[in-house]
Amino acid sequence: MTDKQLLERISQKDEEAFRMLYDRYRRLFFGWVLSRLNDEDASCDLTQEFWISVWTAPEKIQCDDTGSAKNWLLRHISFGIMDYIRIQCKRLEITDEMLIEQKIRVMAYTHVQEDINFLELQQLIDDILRNLPPLIRKVYELRCVRNFSAKETAKVLGIAESTVYNNLSSALICLRNELTLQYTTNDSGKLKILLPILLLLLN
Known part of the structure; x- marks a missing residue:
């Protein structure tokens, strides 16, 4: 079953379909976050929020021509990583925050999201x-x-x-x-x- 088919079922609050999508990508996405944050607790929190967003708003997720949502989901969770980095920089008063903000704004454009x-x-x-x-x-x-x-x-x-x-x-x-x-x-x-x-x- 393709991601697109699973997402259609998730939009009807099909818990089995959600579990199938979760099992398909949970290791990949958690590993993606952990390898970039190097913080297991923060990675768990971020990925949990990510999966909640998948459950609550599956209609926002875009699939490619093969019915796969992997690239869109990776982009989405990467934006979460960027937000986390920005929050940490503010908390720790990192001096190159302006540079980080610039990178985050670059990622925000819709046409960039579609191209990456x-x-x-x-x-x-x-x-x-x-x-x-x-x-x-x-x-x-x-x-x-x-x-x-x-x-x-x-x-x-x-x-x-x-x-x-x-x-x-x-x-x-x-x-x-x-x-x-x-x-x-x-x-x-x-x-x-x-x-x-x-x-x-x-x-």
Whole structure:
């Protein structure tokens, strides 16, 4: 059953359909949030609010030509991440709040929401990671893609937890540097929108 069909049933308050959609994406969406916030409690709260919004307003969710809502849902939950970052910056009085506000406003335009495809975001990251040393790449995969804890990652790879943290830091620094370079040199309008979002989420 496609996402579109499930959403139609959810609009009629079909709990089974909601459970099916939830089971389809819960790991992906929670992992997406957790890998960007690095805060399990905040990630749980944000994803819970996200799923409540799916239940209460399924008619707002847009599907692609194949009936999939994944990209729209990823955009929606990413906007929630942006809101969380903005609130945290205000609470902590972060000095670069103006920059973050600028990124949030960029994401707010409807035509941008329609254009962004998060498969492109992942492709950008994959291209960069492909050129990194194997250990750094594996640590990033386990921590940020498969959502392993630092302890689990260390056990799987047979390395110290401190090595996990160091390699993950190296991966994120490399990603930020490469994405910054692409942002300053690429003429694609779509990438000019995508790259600042990636850079913010990798901070």
